[in-house]
Amino acid sequence: xxxxxxxxxxxLRIATWNINSVRLRLxxxxxxxxxxxxxxxxxxxxxxxxxxxxHEGAAALGFTHRLVRGMKGYNxxxxxxxxxxxxxxxxxxxxxxGDCRHLGATIDAPGGPIELHNxxxxxxxxxxxxxxxxxxxxxxxxxxxxTAWSKARPAQRAVLVGDLNIAPLEHDVWSHxxxxxxxxxxxxxxxxxxxxxxxxxWHDALRHFVxxxxxxxxxxxxxxRDWRAADRGRRLDHVWVSPDLAGSLKQHIVLKDARDWSQAxxxxxxxxxxxx
Numbered sequence: 001x002x003x004x005x006x007x008x009x010x011x012l013r014i015a016t017w018n019i020n021s022v023r024l025r026l027x028x029x030x031x032x033x034x035x036x037x038x039x040x041x042x043x044x045x046x047x048x049x050x051x052x053x054x055h056e057g058a059a060a061l062g063f064t065h066r067l068v069r070g071m072k073g074y075n076x077x078x079x080x081x082x083x084x085x086x087x088x089x090x091x092x093x094x095x096x097x098g099d100c101r102h103l104g105a106t107i108d109a110p111g112g113p114i115e116l117h118n119x120x121x122x123x124x125x126x127x128x129x130x131x132x133x134x135x136x137x138x139x140x141x142x143x144x145x146x147t148a149w150s151k152a153r154p155a156q157r158a159v160l161v162g163d164l165n166i167a168p169l170e171h172d173v174w175s176h177x178x179x180x181x182x183x184x185x186x187x188x189x190x191x192x193x194x195x196x197x198x199x200x201x202w203h204d205a206l207r208h209f210v211x212x213x214x215x216x217x218x219x220x221x222x223x224x225r226d227w228r229a230a231d232r233g234r235r236l237d238h239v240w241v242s243p244d245l246a247g248s249l250k251q252h253i254v255l256k257d258a259r260d261w262s263q264a265x266x267x268x269x270x271x272x273x274x275x276x
Contacts, residue, residue, distance in 0.1 A: 010110045011250060012083075012276040014040045016118070016161035016237055018219075018267035022046040022078065026057045028261055033061050035255055036271045039082050040107060044120035044163045046076030053078065069100045077103040077118050077162070084108040088115070092149055094142050101142070109276040112157065114245075119146070119162035128186045136183065139165070143192040150200030155242035159274070160202060163267060164238045166193040169207070171215045172235035184234055202240035205272045209252045219267045220259055227259060239272045248275040 015038035019025050022043060032041070041063065046053070048070045058066055063080035067087050070076035077100060079085060088104030101121065107114045122139040130137030143166075166189045170176040179185040197204065210216045217233025224230045241249065250273040258268040 010275060011273050012040065012107070012109050012114065013038045013271055013273045014042070014116070014159055014161060014239070015269050015271040016042040016044070016163075016239060017269040018044040018120070018163040018237060018265060020045050020047070020265040020267070022048050022076075023052070023054055025263060025265060026054050028258070028263070028265075029058070029061055031261060032255070032258070032269050035258075036253060036269060038271055040085070040116065041080040042103075042116070042118040042161050043078040043080070044076070044118070045074070046070050046078050047072075047074055048076055067103055067105055069103045071100045075100045075120060077101065077120055079103055079105050079116065079118055081105075081107065085116075091117075092145060094145055095138060097138075111276050114276055115155070115158040117158070117160045117162075119160065119164060121146075121163065121165045123165050124183045124189070126183060128181065128183050128188065139183075140188065140192060143189075143196055147192070147196040147199045150196055150202070153200075155200045155202060156244055158242040159245070160200075160238075160240040161270075162238065163236055164193060165236050166190065167234040167236055168193045169212055169235070171213060172217070174215075174217070174232040174234070179234075184236060197240060200240075201243050203243055203246040205239040205241050205246075205249055206235070206252055206254070206270065208246065208249050216254070218254060218270055222266050237267055237270050239270060241272075241274065245274055245276070249273075250275055 053068045065081040068078040085105045091104045103118045105116045124139035125133045125135030127133040218237035220227040253271045255269045
């Protein structure tokens with residue numbers, strides 16, 4: 001079980017979690033806070049219209065600043081913070097769908113403002129063919145737009161987090177060979193995510209700590225009877241930082257034990273600490 005680690009002076013702890021319904025799993029946020037002590041918590045797949053977001057529950061955990069962008073039944077992102085944050089203006093409406101998959105914010109960090117982007121990339125359905133599966137086409141178009149956006153504005157004092165729904169590296173999945181044709185690890189998706197990362201000069205914060213030749217997962221399917229014994233995971237959740245913050249990375253935690261929580265999400269929370 002991960003132990004609670006107190007936030008250090010002059011650092012910023014940013015956590016990301018696909019919560020898979022914020023109202024259903026609101027009680028689990030207390031366990032997340034106890035384990036990770038985040039200053040900022042980014043949620044994806046909140047599945048909650050803004051007017052029904054459980055602000056009181058989040059505030060009770062110390063998140064006095066909150067930005068939400070949600071809709072009924074699916075998608076939705078939120079940024080909960082113990083530090084002052086401001087919503088960003090002018091970020092794209094990805095694929096012109098207005099489907100609540102991105103929330104940009106500016107964080108009041110110890111060393112100056114940090115630009116934060118919380119993404120929930122489309123999953124892409126089951127067939128890796130945009131003609132046979134429009135959901136896959138939407139995913140690829142979304143990532144292409146994000147790539148062009150990153151290329152036009154290289155990141156500085158910036159952090160990008162979220163459920164990007166792509167496991168790019170060989171050891172980001174339980175079996176590279178068996179998943180090459182499975183949506184989330186296909187060569188087309190891997191190339192697209194790599195292009196996005198390179199376009200903005202983003203630094204992979206999790207692989208900063210865990211070498212690429214070691215297994216690293218953040219998601220385990222609900223279909224496995226014993227997910228821990230099977231350990232057929234994928235790294236779908238990511239934290240990227242701009243090059244100027246790469247040297248400030250202090251630690252990371254992948255809260256694997258959260259997969260055993262009552263009414264668990266199939267994703268687990270991920271946290272990085274930055275001397276920011």
